[in-house]
Amino acid sequence: GQNIDQPTEMTATEGAIVQINCTYQTSGFNGLFWYQQHAGEAPTFLSYNVLDGLEEKGRFSSFLSRSKGYSYLLLKELQMKDSASYLCAALDSNYQLIWGAGTKLIIKP
Amino acid sequence: GAVVSQHPSRVICKSGTSVKIECRSLDFQATTMFWYRQFPKQSLMLMATSNEGSKATYEQGVEKDKFLINHASLTLSTLTVTSAHPEDSSFYICSARVGDPGEQYFGPGTRLTVT
Numbered sequence: 001g002q003n004i005d006q007p008t009e010m011t012a013t014e015g016a017i018v019q020i021n022c023t024y025q026t027s028g029f030n031g032l033f034w035y036q037q038h039a040g041e042a043p044t045f046l047s048y049n050v051l052d053g054l055e056e057k058g059r060f061s062s063f064l065s066r067s068k069g070y071s072y073l074l075l076k077e078l079q080m081k082d083s084a085s086y087l088c089a090a091l092d093s094n095y096q097l098i099w100g101a102g103t104k105l106i107i108k109p
Numbered sequence: 110g111a112v113v114s115q116h117p118s119r120v121i122c123k124s125g126t127s128v129k130i131e132c133r134s135l136d137f138q139a140t141t142m143f144w145y146r147q148f149p150k151q152s153l154m155l156m157a158t159s160n161e162g163s164k165a166t167y168e169q170g171v172e173k174d175k176f177l178i179n180h181a182s183l184t185l186s187t188l189t190v191t192s193a194h195p196e197d198s199s200f201y202i203c204s205a206r207v208g209d210p211g212e213q214y215f216g217p218g219t220r221l222t223v224t
Contacts, residue, residue, distance in 0.1 A: 033212070042202045042215040043153070087152065097143075097213065101152040 002026045004100035006088050011106045012078055020073045020086050020103045028093020034062050034073045035087040037102065043087055046073065075105075083107045111137045113205050115216035122193055123224055129189045130219045132203030138183035139205030143213065144176075147200045159186055193223045 003025045012018040024032065031050035035043035049055055049064035049071060061074040073086055085102040092098055112135040122128050132142060141160050145153040157178050159165035165178040177189040186205075190197055200220055204213040 035215075040200075040218075040220075042218040044215065045212055048212060096158070097155070099153050099155075 002090075002092060002098045004088055004090060004098055006086075006100040006103045008101070009104045009106065011108060012075075014078055014080060014107055014109050016078050017074065017076050018078060018105065020075075020088075020105065022071045022073070022088030022100060024069050024071070024088070024090040024098070024100075026090045026092040026098055029066065030091040030093065030095060032062075032064055032071045033089045033091070033097065034071075035089065037085045037087055039084075046086075078107050080107050080109070111135075111205070111207070111212075111214040113139075113203065113214045113216040115203055115219050117219060118217060119220045119222075121222045121224060124194055125192055127189055127191045128193055128221060129187055130201055130203075130221075132186045132188070132205070132216050134184045134205040134214070137205075137207055137214075139186075139214075140183075140208055141206045142180055142186040143204045143206070144178060144186070144188050145202045145204065147202060147218075153202065156188075190221065193221070195223045197221065198223045 006022045033048050034046040037043040047062035054063045059076045064071045085104050087102045088100040089097045114133045116131045144156045147153050155168050156171045157165040157167045159178050159180040161180050161183045167173045180186040202218040203216045206213045
C-alpha cells in the first residue's frame with residue numbers, strides 16, 4: 001500500500017532550527033511536496049522536490065533521497081508565526097498526491 | 110502566484126438541505142481540480158478528482174450521489190453537498206493543478222456547519 005509517515009508533533013524554540021522528517025512508500029514516484037497549514041486555513045505550498053538533494057528557499061529548505069524514500073523540511077531562525085502543521089505529500093505514478101497526516105509544530109518563546 | 114478562490118468561506122445550513130460550494134482558478138486554467146475534506150486535527154482527505162468536461166473520479170467511501178461535482182470549465186468546479194447532515198460538517202478545500210505533474214494551488218476552504 002501507499003503510506004506517508006511523519007511525526008505527529010514537534011516543539012522548538014524561537015530562533016532555533018527544526019527538521020521535520022517524512023518517509024514515503026508509493027506506487028511510483030513523481031516528486032514530493034511540503035505544505036504549511038495554519039489552523040483553520042487551507043494549506044499553502046512550500047516546496048517541491050523531484051531530484052535528490054537539498055533545495056533552499058529562504059529560511060526553509062527541503063531535502064529528498066529517492067533511494068531511501070525520505071525527505072525532510074528544515075526551518076531555520078524559527079519565528080512564532082511558523083507555528084503550524086506541516087504536511088508532506090508524495091506524487092505517485094498516477095500523479096495523485098498521497099498525504100501524510102501532518103506534523104504540528106509548536107514554537108515556544 | 111496562482112490564485113484559487115472558494116465561495117462561500119463559511120456556511121451554516123439545516124439538516125436535509127443542499128449546499129453548493131464554488132471553486133475558481135482566477136488567473137490560470139486548471140487541468141484538474143480536487144476536492145478535499147478535513148476534519149479537526151486530521152489530515153486532508155481526498156474526496157474526488159475532476160477534469161473539465163468529464164465525470165469526477167470519487168475516492169472509495171465517498172458517495173457520488175451525495176457529493177455532486179460539476180467541472181463545467183477550466184476555471185470553475187462546484188461541489189454540492191445534497192441532503193446535508195450534521196456529520197457532513199467539515200472544512201472543505203478545493204485545489205487546482207496545472208499540468209502533470211504540477212503544483213496544486215489550494216483555495217482558502219469552506220467551513221460547513223450543518224445544524
